[in-house]
Amino acid sequence: xxxxxxxxxxxxxxxxxxxxxxxxxxxxxxxxxxxxxxxxxxxxxxxxxxxxxxxxxxxxxxxxxxxxxxxxxxxxxxxxxxxxxxxxxxxxxxxxxxxxxxxxxxxxxxxxxxxxx
Amino acid sequence: xxxxxxxxxxxxxxxxxxxxxxxxxxxxxxxxxxxxxxxxxxxxxxxxxxxxxxxxxxxxxxxxxxxxxxxxxxxxxxxxxxxxxxxxxxxxxxxxxxxxxxxxxxx
Numbered sequence: 328x329x330x331x332x333x334x335x336x337x338x339x340x341x342x343x344x345x346x347x348x349x350x351x352x353x354x355x356x357x358x359x360x361x362x363x364x365x366x367x368x369x370x371x372x373x374x375x376x377x378x379x380x381x382x383x384x385x386x387x388x389x390x391x392x393x394x395x396x397x398x399x400x401x402x403x404x405x406x407x408x409x410x411x412x413x414x415x416x417x418x419x420x421x422x423x424x425x426x427x428x429x430x431x432x433x434x435x436x437x438x439x440x441x442x443x444x
Numbered sequence: 445x446x447x448x449x450x451x452x453x454x455x456x457x458x459x460x461x462x463x464x465x466x467x468x469x470x471x472x473x474x475x476x477x478x479x480x481x482x483x484x485x486x487x488x489x490x491x492x493x494x495x496x497x498x499x500x501x502x503x504x505x506x507x508x509x510x511x512x513x514x515x516x517x518x519x520x521x522x523x524x525x526x527x528x529x530x531x532x533x534x535x536x537x538x539x540x541x542x543x544x545x546x547x548x549x550x551x
Contacts, residue, residue: 372488372531374540388539422487429535430478434487
């Protein structure tokens, strides 16, 4: 069974960047397709992007292009999501999740990112 | 982007009731649709994939149907532990998109 352990909550100022980690156990990262989904307070789910482990290609939702970077460290089985130029609208819970042919089947507990001056 | 229109946005029902949620895609997505349950303060959980397949361990009172643009999610007999928000999600095209959710409450 895959387990995803995410890093702790962050508070950032507008304009800053945040980097959230997601450590995988139960499988190796190379076997998994890690995606990121966020949820603003009281709002729905929003897909941000993901990595295809076979091609190592990352795909980002267009609205995040240019300020979102997803990376992986296979030596530690840890995935990272870095979002830059933060605004208050980026305040949300950020989830890492495994993608199996379009189905998000395992989820981390989420990382709360608060953007506030 | 494919828009997913989910209704109703909220629903109040009694224990034992049959509950139905609909999800309409803005274009044909075949059966590339999943349903998730999210309880307060928790991560989402996959319930149904490919429109009608129950994920492992999911109670049989949950079911899904549909193809093309119109999909239905049903709880045959509502239980107190089913209180949650339910989301549909398409994966026919990137970006993956979700419905806005249906918040289910006990009457």
